[in-house]
Amino acid sequence: MSFDEEWAQLKAAAQEEHSAAGRSSGTRLNQLDGGGGGLITPYGGLCTSPAQKKTAAGVIEDELEPGLTKAGDDADTKSNTAISEFHGWDTALGLKHVLTEWQTQVKALTKRMGGEKEALRGANTLFTGTDLRTGSSFCGIFGTQNNSYGTPAGGGSQPSLPLPLTSSHP
Numbered sequence: 001m002s003f004d005e006e007w008a009q010l011k012a013a014a015q016e017e018h019s020a021a022g023r024s025s026g027t028r029l030n031q032l033d034g035g036g037g038g039l040i041t042p043y044g045g046l047c048t049s050p051a052q053k054k055t056a057a058g059v060i061e062d063e064l065e066p067g068l069t070k071a072g073d074d075a076d077t078k079s080n081t082a083i084s085e086f087h088g089w090d091t092a093l094g095l096k097h098v099l100t101e102w103q104t105q106v107k108a109l110t111k112r113m114g115g116e117k118e119a120l121r122g123a124n125t126l127f128t129g130t131d132l133r134t135g136s137s138f139c140g141i142f143g144t145q146n147n148s149y150g151t152p153a154g155g156g157s158q159p160s161l162p163l164p165l166t167s168s169h170p
Contacts, residue, residue: 050124057120060113068113072106075099 079099086092 048123048127050127053120053124057117060117060120064113065110065117068106068110072103072110075102075106 076099079095079102083092083095083099086095
């Protein structure tokens with residue numbers, strides 16, 4: 001079957017479904033087989049878990065950052081001991097260079113982990129704010145009923161968002 005033939009069949013089926021429902025226009029929201037929800041979308045779309053992001057940020061803060069600081073301090077102590085024992089030798093100069101590079105790398109990794117931690121926390125804020133903004137944009141189509149956010153939907157007024165929609169991660 002050619003693309004044109006398949007496209008014609010799909011258009012005819014859509015027109016038939018549309019006519020059978022007695023509508024002049026409408027929107028149909030697709031969902032996963034067996035209902036909506038779940039963490040996997042049919043097209044590999046974005047799924048997010050605030051709890052997992054919070055846990056990951058906590059692991060960075062409570063385990064990785066302290067472990068990195070301890071490893072960095074331990075290497076500094078041992079390297080300084082070796083440098084003093086090799087005083088006057090070229091080996092001491094080499095160890096000083098290695099220690100300087102090590103300290104630079106530890107600082108860079110510490111900064112990167114802090115950025116990742118803040119990005120994880122900021123993503124939760126960003127996704128929650130986006131969800132609230134999207135939900136409130138539908139307020140005007142519900143008439144005077146209350147929407148699921150507990151705000152009146154009539155008159156098209158939208159509640160202000162309780163948080164800024166910015167990220168600290170570049």
